[in-house]
Amino acid sequence: MIKADERELLHQYILLDMAIRSLQQDYSALENLKISKVFFPFVDDLLKNLRNDFYNKKRLLGQKKIRVVKWVKISEYLSEVTIATNGEDVVLQYAKQALKTQVEQLLVSNMNK
DSSP states (O other): OOOHHHHHHHHHHHHHHHHHHHHHHHHGGGGGSTTHHHHHHHHHHHHHHHHHHHHHHHHHHHHTTOEEEEEEEOSSSEEEEEEEOSSOEEEEEEEHHHHHHHHHHHHHHHHTO
């Protein structure tokens, strides 16, 4: 059983993971920009901050013996995440569009720091 505070920590971990993956995929597209040298340091700092938060959340989840086992695409709208806890495995469903919106909000809030 995952407690409410653990579920929130897990949700933040998932959002950070998605944000990092998205930025890493888009990183190569920056090379095509005429002023790419302006954006690289900015994106590098953003990735550094996100990775730091990600590993802190991962460490906290590890202390609580919670880990993400697998991520499965159910449909074009939903994904399932299997979470291993100390006592049992828990399956959570996420709406892809909601996650995308939350990742965008996370990135914007980190850029404003």
